Amino acid sequence: MKILTILGARPQFIKAGSVSREIAKYNNITEIIVHTGQHYDANMSDIFFEEMKIPKPDYYLGIGGKSHGAMTGQMIEKIEEVALKEKPNWIMVYGDTNSTLAGAIVASKLHIKLAHVEAGLRSYNMKMPEEVNRILTDRVSDILFCPTDTAVKNLEKEGFPFVTASGNKQKIANVGDVMQDGAMFYKQFAKKPPITNYQSLITNNYVLCTIHRAENTDDENRLRDIFEALNEIAKEKQIILPLHPRTKKIIQNLKLNIQNLTIIDPVGYLEMVWLIKNCSFVMTDSGGLQKEAYFFEKQCITLRDETEWVELVENGYNTLVGADKDKILQAFKDIRQLQSPITNHYSLNLYGGGKASSQIVKGLLHAR
Numbered sequence: 001m002k003i004l005t006i007l008g009a010r011p012q013f014i015k016a017g018s019v020s021r022e023i024a025k026y027n028n029i030t031e032i033i034v035h036t037g038q039h040y041d042a043n044m045s046d047i048f049f050e051e052m053k054i055p056k057p058d059y060y061l062g063i064g065g066k067s068h069g070a071m072t073g074q075m076i077e078k079i080e081e082v083a084l085k086e087k088p089n090w091i092m093v094y095g096d097t098n099s100t101l102a103g104a105i106v107a108s109k110l111h112i113k114l115a116h117v118e119a120g121l122r123s124y125n126m127k128m129p130e131e132v133n134r135i136l137t138d139r140v141s142d143i144l145f146c147p148t149d150t151a152v153k154n155l156e157k158e159g160f161p162f163v164t165a166s167g168n169k170q171k172i173a174n175v176g177d178v179m180q181d182g183a184m185f186y187k188q189f190a191k192k193p194p195i196t197n198y199q200s201l202i203t204n205n206y207v208l209c210t211i212h213r214a215e216n217t218d219d220e221n222r223l224r225d226i227f228e229a230l231n232e233i234a235k236e237k238q239i240i241l242p243l244h245p246r247t248k249k250i251i252q253n254l255k256l257n258i259q260n261l262t263i264i265d266p267v268g269y270l271e272m273v274w275l276i277k278n279c280s281f282v283m284t285d286s287g288g289l290q291k292e293a294y295f296f297e298k299q300c301i302t303l304r305d306e307t308e309w310v311e312l313v314e315n316g317y318n319t320l321v322g323a324d325k326d327k328i329l330q331a332f333k334d335i336r337q338l339q340s341p342i343t344n345h346y347s348l349n350l351y352g353g354g355k356a357s358s359q360i361v362k363g364l365l366h367a368r
Contacts (some may be wrong), residue, residue: 002030003090008038008099017054018181036099037062096130104137119144120151121308147177162256175359176352184354190274206238208279222323222333227256229328234260268356297346301331
């Protein structure tokens, strides 16, 4: 069996790394990895792949920094060339990027079976390009590898499973979340970031915060309210904020007050794992970090109006606050009042317990 895996961003490589390590156990499976280059990441050097124990891409397409249409169109063209050359049995895509959609379109046009990892996720916000990408990818997939029961229910509400081009019904499987597989694997390799400007940092007594989503960074009112709340919280707890240069420039242009915050440059994944493991709690507008907080038994305040990971909210691990200053401060007060964590609070198995990768590979091997 030959699998053509399409990836476009560093988080996708980290997720796919767990599946690749599982695939390597089988002599009868060959994986060909295509890096579209959708998200340029200076951290993704040869050292990155060696350190993260991830196979290096077999193809690098170098497509990035363009409009959604131009990027997706060029990816379709280049991925098709690779697919025609490699003749895979399966094309496998992850998540919801333009690379994911491009791989799905190539698979459907060439009648190659398509496997979608992280299928069934919905934010129900059609303004998000990611939402469009994941819906279209789900529709043309042969196997839908869902990370949660909620994702399965989302698909069922939309009328899935449908009949594929092969005449068979789509297979829907709740295999768990590959991100948990990765978190469990990489926690042993966590590294303290080599940064000197927060040497006073006390383990379990700082807040890890990330802000990058356009709905926040491109809206002055939302961003201003978020930072007003952060500055209030920072009077009581140190806030570590890895900040992308683009977001930092926006903050500087708006002359937002960040004097109470500890701003650091973006860090690598293993450094981020260390920061999560050792923080008091997490504040973020990221999708992945919400789950990673749960994996490392940390409460999370989510600076978004909705989340795909509703089970975290329903079970009290995550609080949605949007960009509302009062809600952010109230969520902080609620967490502060938790004197000590309940020992069985994180005993729920929401994401498969770290066995998603093996379930995915078995699913592919047994599929017709």
